[in-house]
Structures are given as C-alpha cells and as structure tokens.
Amino acid sequence: MDREPGLSVRLKLTLSYAGFGMLAGGLLLVTVWVFLLRYVPEVIDAGSPAPAPDGSRLPAPVMFVPDRFDLLHAFVPRAVAVLGLLLFFGLLGGWALAGRMLAPLTRITDATRVAAGGALSHRIRLEGRRDEFRELSDAFDSMLEQLESHVAEQQRFAANASHELRTPLAISRALLDVARREPAAGRGDLIERLHTVNQRAIDLTEALLLLSRGDRGTFTREVVDLSLVAEEAAETLLPLAERRRITLDVSGGAARTSGSAELLLRMVTNLVQNAIVHNLPAGGTVTVHTEAHGDTSLLRIGNTGRRLPPALVSTFTEPFQRGMERVRTDEHVGVGLGLAIVHSIVRAHGGTLDLAPNPYGGLLVTVRLPGPP
Structure with a gap:
C-alpha cells in the first residue's frame, strides 16, 4: 500500500534544530523581561527644581532617564532581528549538521537498494568509531554475508539436485527408447533395470523432502x-x-x-x-x-x-x-x-x-x- 510522501528525516531534523534555537532565544527574551524590564517604571520623573541658597528653587538640569517604553522601543526590534538570525543560522546549520549525521544512513540505504537488486556481494564497511550507525552497518554487512552464503548454498543444492534427478530420468528414457526400437529384447531385464532406476529416483526425492523438512524445523517435539x-x-x-x-x-x-x-x-x-x-x-x-x-x-x-x-x-x-x-x-x-x-x-x-x-x-x-x- 502506497503512502503519501512526507517530510524527509533531514528536513525534520533541520526544523527541530531551528525550533530548539528559536525556543532558546525566546526563553532568553522572557528571562530578560521577567528579571529586568518588569522592574523598570513605566514613567520616570526627570527630577524637581533644586533649592537655591536664598531659598528660591533653581531649575533642575535636564536629564534623560529611559523608562520601560523607551527600553522596549530600543530592545524589541533588535531582539526580533537576533531571532531572525537564529532562525536563519539554525536552518542552515541544522541542514548541514543533519546531512552529516545522516550520511551513514544514506550509505546503508544505498546498500539496501543494491542488495535488493540482487548484488548480495556488496558491503557497506562503514569506517569510524563504533556508534549506532556503525553497529547497524556491521549488522547489515553480517546479514548480507549470511544471505549470500545461504543463497549460494541453495543455488548449488538446486543445481546438484537437478543433476542427480536428471540422471535416472535420462537412463529411463534411454531404456525405453531401446525397448521401442527393439521390441523383441528381453522385457524382464528391462523391467528390472527400470525398477532400479526408478527406485533410485524415489530415494533421492524422499531424501530431498526429508532434508527440506529438517531445514524448516517444523515438527512436533x-x-x-x-x-x-x-x-x-x-x-x-x-x-x-x-x-x-x-x-x-x-x-x-x-x-x-x-x-x-x-x-x-x-x-x-x-x-x-x-x-x-x-x-x-x-x-x-x-x-x-x-x-x-x-x-x-x-x-x-x-x-x-x-x-x-x-x-x-x-x-x-x-x-x-x-x-x-x-x-x-x-x-x-x-x-x-x-x-x-x-x-x-x-x-x-x-x-x-x-x-x-x-x-x-x-x-x-x-x-x-x-x-x-
């Protein structure tokens, strides 16, 4: 049953890397808001006139003290730009990193396609340190080796069985041809020889069936x-x-x-x-x-x-x-x-x-x- 195509594993990993990067940036902004911006007053008094020596008040010097609105106005656009950069580098770096991580899996997939085409002698032989992909590659190579050996054994067995079965059949046909060409020949000797040849073919067939039964292991214990x-x-x-x-x-x-x-x-x-x-x-x-x-x-x-x-x-x-x-x-x-x-x-x-x-x-x-x- 065919299934609809979905996202590739590489794309899923890329989106996961970028998503985690955006989540980390968002948590950082939330941390700044919770532990910093929320304690900044919404409106800050620039200061009242200072008293003069004669008792009058002098105008206070003009000072710019940013309030919460000013900080948000200066911080938010830059935070959005930083998140955009995080998203861009997360997608770019995630795509490259996912491709590097999945490269061994791609080799295993290619080897599977080659083996499915009948080339059981192909091996992956993945280099590098032993990790999950290396263990999978070694297990796949071992499976291919056993499968190749089993198939070669079955082919050799089928060829030998065909040869062994063809021999008594060919002898039987030759005996019948001789009897047809020479009807006066002794029937007793012909029947005896045919019986011997057919008995050998029967013994061989029974042996093949018994061998197949033993290989399957389907019997009551x-x-x-x-x-x-x-x-x-x-x-x-x-x-x-x-x-x-x-x-x-x-x-x-x-x-x-x-x-x-x-x-x-x-x-x-x-x-x-x-x-x-x-x-x-x-x-x-x-x-x-x-x-x-x-x-x-x-x-x-x-x-x-x-x-x-x-x-x-x-x-x-x-x-x-x-x-x-x-x-x-x-x-x-x-x-x-x-x-x-x-x-x-x-x-x-x-x-x-x-x-x-x-x-x-x-x-x-x-x-x-x-x-x-």
Missing part, C-alpha cells in the same frame, strides 16, 4: 531417548552388518533429548548405515555409544576403514559430496545426502555435529543434542 533409537537402528541394520562381516556394538546409557522421534531415528540410521557401508571389506567394526553429560546428550559412532584426510572429512556434510574413498558401486550406493540430512536434523534440534578421522582409519562422528527442558 517429544522426549526421545537416543539409546533406544540407537538400538532400534542397530537392530534394523544388523543383517547388513552380518552380510558384510562387520561387528556392530551398541553401548552406553540413557541420553534423552527433545525432538522428533522419526527424524532422530533417520539421523541415527543414516550414521550407522554409513559406518557399515564405508568400512573395511570384511572384519571391520562399528561402535555406537550414547551417554548424557549434564544438560547435553551425546551420540558417538565410529568405524574402521581407510585413513581419511581432514580436508575430505570437512566436505562430507555438503549435499551430493562423495569423497573418492567413499564411492561405492554396490547396491548400497547413496544419493549423496546421508550426512547432509544428518547435519540438517542435528541443526534443527539445536545440536552440533562433529566429524573427525580416526587415527587408525575410519571416521568418528559425535552428535551433541540439548537435553529435554
């Missing part, structure tokens, strides 16, 4: 014990661990937090599945440990495997990032969102996620979540 969630996830993934001859060990005590039981189960399941899949070919181990430290609940999941460089570990929580040591070609190849979903769920629950390479190979994952209120 309840008290959840991470030790019970870890046992449920381990029981579900035990057949996978046995097929790969991986020892799965769950230990620790109760570790309660507040959040979504479904999302926390998906978080633990993703972590345990990653620890099983990205392990030694045989004879590896996966340890799951839960404990409570004061108001914080801890979940630690470690596994064995190849030694991982720290630079590679730092990229694991980014969407669609698969380090070369982590790429799998079997039926458990992921969509590249496992740890990104974990990170999103942990962040939505107000916790922290730490990834560190084990000294002897493998990965150590530590999740810290706040306890229930």
Whole structure:
C-alpha cells in the first residue's frame, strides 16, 4: 500500500534544530523581561527644581532617564532581528549538521537498494568509531554475508539436485527408447533395470523432502531417548552388518533429548548405515555409544576403514559430496545426502555435529543434542 510522501528525516531534523534555537532565544527574551524590564517604571520623573541658597528653587538640569517604553522601543526590534538570525543560522546549520549525521544512513540505504537488486556481494564497511550507525552497518554487512552464503548454498543444492534427478530420468528414457526400437529384447531385464532406476529416483526425492523438512524445523517435539533409537537402528541394520562381516556394538546409557522421534531415528540410521557401508571389506567394526553429560546428550559412532584426510572429512556434510574413498558401486550406493540430512536434523534440534578421522582409519562422528527442558 502506497503512502503519501512526507517530510524527509533531514528536513525534520533541520526544523527541530531551528525550533530548539528559536525556543532558546525566546526563553532568553522572557528571562530578560521577567528579571529586568518588569522592574523598570513605566514613567520616570526627570527630577524637581533644586533649592537655591536664598531659598528660591533653581531649575533642575535636564536629564534623560529611559523608562520601560523607551527600553522596549530600543530592545524589541533588535531582539526580533537576533531571532531572525537564529532562525536563519539554525536552518542552515541544522541542514548541514543533519546531512552529516545522516550520511551513514544514506550509505546503508544505498546498500539496501543494491542488495535488493540482487548484488548480495556488496558491503557497506562503514569506517569510524563504533556508534549506532556503525553497529547497524556491521549488522547489515553480517546479514548480507549470511544471505549470500545461504543463497549460494541453495543455488548449488538446486543445481546438484537437478543433476542427480536428471540422471535416472535420462537412463529411463534411454531404456525405453531401446525397448521401442527393439521390441523383441528381453522385457524382464528391462523391467528390472527400470525398477532400479526408478527406485533410485524415489530415494533421492524422499531424501530431498526429508532434508527440506529438517531445514524448516517444523515438527512436533517429544522426549526421545537416543539409546533406544540407537538400538532400534542397530537392530534394523544388523543383517547388513552380518552380510558384510562387520561387528556392530551398541553401548552406553540413557541420553534423552527433545525432538522428533522419526527424524532422530533417520539421523541415527543414516550414521550407522554409513559406518557399515564405508568400512573395511570384511572384519571391520562399528561402535555406537550414547551417554548424557549434564544438560547435553551425546551420540558417538565410529568405524574402521581407510585413513581419511581432514580436508575430505570437512566436505562430507555438503549435499551430493562423495569423497573418492567413499564411492561405492554396490547396491548400497547413496544419493549423496546421508550426512547432509544428518547435519540438517542435528541443526534443527539445536545440536552440533562433529566429524573427525580416526587415527587408525575410519571416521568418528559425535552428535551433541540439548537435553529435554
């Protein structure tokens, strides 16, 4: 809704400065009147004849003694002129002073217009001592930096998601084209391959929806014990661990937090599945440990495997990032969102996620979540 244009802040400040100057001058005149002019008689007797030596009276010398009317007649025009000068210099000086005071605000406004045009890389970087405008400028720069990072992350995520979704669709189309050109080809093999490709597209779509849900943080909170969630996830993934001859060990005590039981189960399941899949070919181990430290609940999941460089570990929580040591070609190849979903769920629950390479190979994952209120 458009509003009618009003006075600018600079003009308002100018009028305020000039008004205060006029008020101060008026108070000064009132003070002069109250404490000086009101005690001057309206009419002053110039003097009576002085007595002569012989008893007669001599005419008194003529003296000019101004009365109240004379003082007002001489004072008022000059007072009005002084008030006029106060008004002029108040407006002139107020306009210049207001412009100087509002100059940082003008820079912030210009930066806002630039950012609204899509240039999120622009920064104000206001110099000078720290005052209200400097704090506003720094806060605005910080907001722009976070917004630019968030937008870049979303754009990168959208591009990667489009690429990942386009791959199974392109494969499906190629398979259908082959089947159309060669109707005599085996339908069983075609159906099986289409089922695999479509299942991958479904898994990717569900992962994207889950990641979006975790980022929004819109879920009903309840008290959840991470030790019970870890046992449920381990029981579900035990057949996978046995097929790969991986020892799965769950230990620790109760570790309660507040959040979504479904999302926390998906978080633990993703972590345990990653620890099983990205392990030694045989004879590896996966340890799951839960404990409570004061108001914080801890979940630690470690596994064995190849030694991982720290630079590679730092990229694991980014969407669609698969380090070369982590790429799998079997039926458990992921969509590249496992740890990104974990990170999103942990962040939505107000916790922290730490990834560190084990000294002897493998990965150590530590999740810290706040306890229930």
